[in-house]
Amino acid sequence: MTIQVPIKNVLPLNTQQMDHIKAVIDECSTSQLIWLAGYFWGLSNQEKNLNGNVSQSEAIDIPTITIISASQNGNARGLAEKLHSSIIDAKLKANLIHARDYKFKNIGQELFFILITCTQGNGEPPEEAIALYRFLMSKKAPDMHSSSYAVFGLGDTSYEFFNQAGKEFDQRLSELGAQRLLDRVDADVEYSELAHVWRIKLIEILKQKIRLSSTDKLPPSIDNAHTVQHTVYDKYHPLHARLLINQKITGRGSDKDIRHLEIDLMQSNLQYQPGDALGVWFENDPALVQELLKLLSLTGEEIVIVKGCSIPIEQALRQHYELTVNTARIVEHYAQISQNPLLIEKINHSCTLQVYAKKTPIVDMVRHAPSKLDAEKLISILRPCTPRLYSIASSQDENKNEVHIAVNAVRFYVEGRARTGGASGYLADRLHEEDEIRIFIEPNNNFRLPKNPCTPIIMIGPGTGIAPFRAFMQQRDYDRATGKNWLFFGNPHFTEDFLYQVEWQKYVRDGLLTRIDLAWSRDQKNKIYVQDKIHDNGNDIWNWIQEDAHIYVCGNANHMAKDVEQALLQVISTFGAMEITDADEFLSNLRTQGRYQRDVY
Structure with missing residues (x-):
């Protein structure tokens, strides 16, 4: 027998309670919703054998x-x-x-x-x-x-x-x-x-x-037997996805090699939001591994223990250890092993040591101070490989089963020898279309579009810092958001380094991108950066802030982000008619309100 129950009696919650719950779950991913289901189940089972509605945790x-x-x-x-x-x-x-x-x-x-x-x-x-x-x-x-x-x-x-x-x-x-x-x-x-x-x-x-x-x-x-079983992709359980596109988006004459990568999510149901980062696991360049082994007189076949498994040292160096990031601690350990006078001198001066480690890759340190080193001792001084995080440059609503990133291939020379960044070199040079790539989503709830689609936004992102703003604009376009959008972007040259130029021009033409201010640092005698454009447009920025605009900054933490913040403080102080200390408090309040958000690295 089927009993019909009126809908109004199904939910034992009032409208205000439902609004509170909806405000929380709207921002949750699928895995977070599943966790909440288990959490609420646990709460419902905590109140047993009690008098009234008092739980045992409350009684004690x-x-x-x-x-x-x-x-x-x-x-x-x-x-x-x-x-x-x-x-x-x-x-x-x-x-x-x-x-x-x-x-x-x-x-x-x-x-x-x-x-x-x-x-x-x-x-x-x-x-x-x-x-x-x-x-x-x-x-x-x-x-x-x-x-x-x-x-x-x-x-x-x-x-x-x-x-x-x-x-x-x-x-x-x-x-x-x-x-x-x-x-x-x-x-x-x-x-x-x-x-x-x-x-x-x-x-x-x-x-x-x-x-x-x-x-x-x-x-x-909570009894694990009652939890929902589901596949969760994370840092330790990455998705094995497929690379669709690896396209250089800087010109032939550019000093930068920036790649646009598109990755197939393989019907995995992997979910992300604009503002999130993509974690990428990489492998070291086999040529770099062989160079290091040769300098240490190792064949590559020596067996080492990694995570409880016996594998050849060549495989360990290629897949499990950092070779492109040197540290003061590694220099110290290698100096003690090699007893090289040059390195011993470095470790006695902490400032010199930090500079040396930052500028000298591990393989070049070994070249400067050759030493006999067995395989086990070598991996004992190295750091385990860690994934790299890249700001996602796409909206999933716009690109259903894909995720896009922009990668700046790090290239430099050490004593005439070409060197590349570990992850960026892997992505730009050794990963080809249709190849497998191990990825996961790293949520960033501190870099989110405003909930109200009518809210204006100001986006500041030179170089590859433009990536999340491509995702923002795709999302605002998909949502038919009516809020104004203002982009500040900078790079060395207009003709060579205007990333995603055609897309931005289309957004301007369609009226979605209300304003765009561009800073080309090498196209004229005096260098111009995004912070200079902020100074030039201070009055308009202040007016947007008064209209409840949200401000977003993405890029280098040590230089650009600090310079941009100083420019914003000056704008607030000047056009808000307040002392710089009050401007600092004003900007801090914007940060607390979620109206000033940064994704810096």
């Missing part, structure tokens, strides 16, 4: 542990999610919050505060944590003597200011009176084992602090 007053993820490319977020799951499995209470969503003025009330952060640019905190960082470093920061905290820093030793953001957060929290739960961790690019050990130690300490024994009766964790 257990302090909540606040976990903040401050992520730039997703690693900190992933680690925070694992920690959150482990804490729940340990029958403790925890809230996981992205730094951009954290109400940082309440930080003084936190009993347990766990921060997992990366570092970007020249030692700065990630974009989503800048507001939190500035608040903590200001005189407004509260006393935190009642708080306990831990910091896990994610970084890259190839950069001079390794894990600087984590170090500064850790020091400042201590200065404010908070007590360390355990020492800060400064993790390099391969951090999984270190994070696993840290996670175990932290949870044991938290248990002791909270005085929760293993026999306390708290809600059980």
Whole structure:
């Protein structure tokens, strides 16, 4: 017998509650929706054998542990999610919050505060944590003597200011009176084992602090048997996709070799949004591998152990270790092994060491200081290979089963020998159409189009920084968005380096691109950059800001992004009639509101 139930009785939620839920799920990917389904299932099963509507976790007053993820490319977020799951499995209470969503003025009330952060640019905190960082470093920061905290820093030793953001957060929290739960961790690019050990130690300490024994009766964790099985592609489980197009989009006379790549998603249901990044796994150039082996008098057939498997050293170097990024730590280790006077002198001067490591690839360091080195010792000083992230240059609504990226092939010479970047050389020179490529999506919720399609946007992206704005415009076109769009783009030469020129001209002709300002740094005697164009159009930029425009910046963190920010501050100060300190606070407020977003590297 079939019973007809009126639709109005199916949903036990009012209109306001449904609006709140819809606001959250509209931004979720398929995998996130599946996770939420399991999460809500778990919540519904926590309230058993209770009197009234009080859950067991509410009946037992257990302090909540606040976990903040401050992520730039997703690693900190992933680690925070694992920690959150482990804490729940340990029958403790925890809230996981992205730094951009954290109400940082309440930080003084936190009993347990766990921060997992990366570092970007020249030692700065990630974009989503800048507001939190500035608040903590200001005189407004509260006393935190009642708080306990831990910091896990994610970084890259190839950069001079390794894990600087984590170090500064850790020091400042201590200065404010908070007590360390355990020492800060400064993790390099391969951090999984270190994070696993840290996670175990932290949870044991938290248990002791909270005085929760293993026999306390708290809600059980979600039974894995009831979770939905689905395929998830990520950094460790990439999609094996197919390259469709590898096209050079700079002219013959350009000093740059920039490629437009289109990749077939192979009916995988891999989802992305404008603003996300594409992670790409690559292999080192076989010729570079052979050059290094020859310098070290290795045949390439020597067996080494990698991730528990025995493989030839040649394969290990080609597939599993970084050869194109040198670091001060690698130079130090190799200097100790080779005892080469030149390298010993370098490691005794930290500034000189950093410069040498940055300018000298590993193979050229070995050439400068030849030494006998067995295969196992060689891989012991190298870093594991890590994928590269590229801003996605397409909208999936416009390109259903494809993803596009723009790649600048890094090419340079060292003592007359041609060198290329590891990933960019692989993509530009060795990956051909129809070849397989291993990819995954790295979401970037800190670089999103405004929800209101009527909102104006200002896009600032020289060089390959233009890539996400191609995705933005495709999406605005698909959505028939009525908001105004303004692009600032720069490169050396108009005739050789105007990336996606035909597309931008079409957007202007169709009226979708309201304004475009171009800066060609080498087409005239005086160099002109995008920040100069910002200065020239300051009054109009201020008017757009007054119309609630969102500002987006994509490109180099150390130079361009800083120069652009200074130009914006000057515009706000001049045309907003305020002191530069007030302009800085004004821009910080725009960042907090999501109206000033940067994707910098």
